[in-house]
Amino acid sequence: MYTVEELQNSVSAEIEKRSKELLRNQPVELYAPIKYSLDMGGKRLRPVLVLLAFNMFSEAIEKAIPAAVGIEVFHNFTLLHDDIMDKADVRRSRPTVHKQFSENAAILSGDAMAFQSYRYFLEQRSEALPEVLEVFSKTAIEVCEGQQFDMDFEQRMDVTEAEYLEMIRLKTAVLLACSLKVGALLANAPENLANQLYDFGINLGLAFQLQDDLLDTFGDQAVFGKQIGGDILANKKTFLLINALAKASENEKAALISWIEKTDFDPKEKIAAVTGLYQSIGVKNIAEEKVNDFFNRAIRILDDLNVQDVVKQPLRNLAHKMLTRKH
Amino acid sequence: MYTVEELQNSVSAEIEKRSKELLRNQPVELYAPIKYSLDMGGKRLRPVLVLLAFNMFSEAIEKAIPAAVGIEVFHNFTLLHDDIMDKADVRRSRPTVHKQFSENAAILSGDAMAFQSYRYFLEQRSEALPEVLEVFSKTAIEVCEGQQFDMDFEQRMDVTEAEYLEMIRLKTAVLLACSLKVGALLANAPENLANQLYDFGINLGLAFQLQDDLLDTFGDQAVFGKQIGGDILANKKTFLLINALAKASENEKAALISWIEKTDFDPKEKIAAVTGLYQSIGVKNIAEEKVNDFFNRAIRILDDLNVQDVVKQPLRNLAHKMLTRKH
Numbered sequence: 001m002y003t004v005e006e007l008q009n010s011v012s013a014e015i016e017k018r019s020k021e022l023l024r025n026q027p028v029e030l031y032a033p034i035k036y037s038l039d040m041g042g043k044r045l046r047p048v049l050v051l052l053a054f055n056m057f058s059e060a061i062e063k064a065i066p067a068a069v070g071i072e073v074f075h076n077f078t079l080l081h082d083d084i085m086d087k088a089d090v091r092r093s094r095p096t097v098h099k100q101f102s103e104n105a106a107i108l109s110g111d112a113m114a115f116q117s118y119r120y121f122l123e124q125r126s127e128a129l130p131e132v133l134e135v136f137s138k139t140a141i142e143v144c145e146g147q148q149f150d151m152d153f154e155q156r157m158d159v160t161e162a163e164y165l166e167m168i169r170l171k172t173a174v175l176l177a178c179s180l181k182v183g184a185l186l187a188n189a190p191e192n193l194a195n196q197l198y199d200f201g202i203n204l205g206l207a208f209q210l211q212d213d214l215l216d217t218f219g220d221q222a223v224f225g226k227q228i229g230g231d232i233l234a235n236k237k238t239f240l241l242i243n244a245l246a247k248a249s250e251n252e253k254a255a256l257i258s259w260i261e262k263t264d265f266d267p268k269e270k271i272a273a274v275t276g277l278y279q280s281i282g283v284k285n286i287a288e289e290k291v292n293d294f295f296n297r298a299i300r301i302l303d304d305l306n307v308q309d310v311v312k313q314p315l316r317n318l319a320h321k322m323l324t325r326k327h
Numbered sequence: 328m329y330t331v332e333e334l335q336n337s338v339s340a341e342i343e344k345r346s347k348e349l350l351r352n353q354p355v356e357l358y359a360p361i362k363y364s365l366d367m368g369g370k371r372l373r374p375v376l377v378l379l380a381f382n383m384f385s386e387a388i389e390k391a392i393p394a395a396v397g398i399e400v401f402h403n404f405t406l407l408h409d410d411i412m413d414k415a416d417v418r419r420s421r422p423t424v425h426k427q428f429s430e431n432a433a434i435l436s437g438d439a440m441a442f443q444s445y446r447y448f449l450e451q452r453s454e455a456l457p458e459v460l461e462v463f464s465k466t467a468i469e470v471c472e473g474q475q476f477d478m479d480f481e482q483r484m485d486v487t488e489a490e491y492l493e494m495i496r497l498k499t500a501v502l503l504a505c506s507l508k509v510g511a512l513l514a515n516a517p518e519n520l521a522n523q524l525y526d527f528g529i530n531l532g533l534a535f536q537l538q539d540d541l542l543d544t545f546g547d548q549a550v551f552g553k554q555i556g557g558d559i560l561a562n563k564k565t566f567l568l569i570n571a572l573a574k575a576s577e578n579e580k581a582a583l584i585s586w587i588e589k590t591d592f593d594p595k596e597k598i599a600a601v602t603g604l605y606q607s608i609g610v611k612n613i614a615e616e617k618v619n620d621f622f623n624r625a626i627r628i629l630d631d632l633n634v635q636d637v638v639k640q641p642l643r644n645l646a647h648k649m650l651t652r653k654h
Binding site: 025026027029030081084085104107108109111112114115116118119122125129130133134137138140141144145147148149151152 | 412434441443446456465468475
């Protein structure tokens with residue numbers, strides 16, 4: 001069994017190697033943005049999930065490394081295109097690809113990354129490959145659906161909690177779940193165990209994203225790494241806002257809506273006012289309970305998984321680490 | 328053996344059916360642009376090539392239909408993204424997707440189409456699937472490379488004929504070649520025959536694209552369907568312009584460059600002047616000879632293919648039809 005740190009190191013080294021290899025191709029205008037994106041680093045969470053799931057059933061992790069790289073390249077592709085659509089100028093404290101290069105570069109290099117991710121998957125010709133590619137392709141489309149729902153919600157004030165949860169399931173959770181299932185399938189794990197790991201990933205992903213919503217408003221700027229209050233300034237229909245609107249008194253609701261509709265305001269003042277409203281309406285607690293709910297469901301699924309307990313430990317460790325970060 | 332028309336009808340009906348099916352998915356904002364794009368029609372040339380190659384080795388064309396649809400969906404994905412990058416507002420006499428919907432829609436629905444094309448490929452679990460997906464993924468990246476070269480060439484005045492031919496090989500020819508190879512592989516054709524069909528496709532594709540350059544300048548507007556002279560107005564580094572610059576007298580070259588650099592001009596006047604220069608420099612003949620060169624190479628490869636001659640006839644017919652269109 002490998003530790004999370006060992007897997008993280010393996011996969012980071014491999015991504016660095018692949019990223020350099022890609023830059024040997026022509027035209028450099030296509031490949032430089034890809035390298036820029038992959039070199040930004042990050043936690044490499046999704047490829048680590050591939051390897052953790054694989055390692056539950058097999059020690060030969062080199063067989064899962066190309067697919068792990070493929071998942072990370074796919075994830076970075078979504079960042080390139082999402083950042084254009086969301087007009088996001090900064091990611092991990094650096095200019096996003098469409099700012100550093102151009103929108104056309106972000107579109108086209110993103111496209112090339114999507115196809116390159118398949119090429120990495122195709123490097124290992126396991127029997128499970130068609131099923132792996134089916135799960136991956138279905139997931140990729142779901143991620144597009146999630147991004148579309150997210151954009152659609154910007155125009156709507158009547159988004160329900162159920163709609164929001166479905167959106168974050170598609171946009172965030174399915175890729176974590178897919179990573180685990182792909183890892184298990186590549187190790188020839190029984191189908192039902194691969195599916196249980198998928199369900200574990202969905203619940204972990206939902207907890208993870210809801211916690212991200214919480215941190216965006218209530219986190220510690222220094223540890224969170226992003227501007228606190230960004231969701232509030234963008235009027236994002238997060239779990240907090242949806243629940244605040246649903247549970248507010250008439251006065252609180254009027255105050256919330258007036259902040260949402262205001263076009264001329266001091267950002268700090270808006271963040272403080274809306275955060276205060278969230279506190280008094282009590283949505284922080286509701287969101288924290290929901291995070292715990294999904295997290296506990298994930299852990300129960302992992303507990304029920306029919307493998308030796310010691311084998312589950314690295315994944316359990318990672319899940320706890322994911323949910324206790326940054327606050 | 329099926330005729331080209333029969334295959335065209337089968338594949339058109341299937342694409343129409345799949346396009347309707349896709350629109351049943353949510354969110355409609357993601358799927359409506361996909362249906363809009365697929366419903367624009369067109370010659371369905373690439374899926375017909377899949378089926379023609381398949382049909383050379385097998386009568387069970389239903390096994391190749393999903394891959395044929397996948398190739399067409401991929402081709403349409405490239406149109407969505409290229410039209411954003413090239414700022415093209417009209418295609419097949421209708422607004423392009425980013426004009427009809429939005430740029431974000433064209434990016435994201437395009438992405439979903441790219442992944443959906445893999446899902447269509449994955450419907451038929453043949454033994455050849457991994458190799459088919461490898462050829463397809465490699466081709467998809469090459470098409471991105473071709474588009475990048477094409478954009479890079481806009482900024483350059485020193486593009487060589489060899490660079491131009493490599494660009495159109497990547498941007499246009501490899502997908503025709505890939506379609507043929509995929510069809511052959513799915514029918515379990517021997518590898519060397521599949522590769523010969525690929526080479527046939529490359530040469531046919533080069534002839535086809537060079538002829539498109541010729542038609543853009545010397546075609547008959549009514550039959551060509553596009554504005555004649557578009558390449559001249561956009562100063563596109565086509566085979567004609569590259570050769571004209573290389574073969575012009577000093578006076579002709581100065582005249583050409585002055586037209587290229589002019590920012591204020593009457594479009595009709597520029598088209599007439601540059602077309603006249605092309606005529607006097609003699610690049611029309613050079614281009615026509617090059618088209619014939621590549622076409623004849625393609626036909627020779629087909630002649631040499633080790634299958635009965637009657638089996639090659641539909642593909643030979645299509646090749647002739649492709650190269651005698653519209654003038």
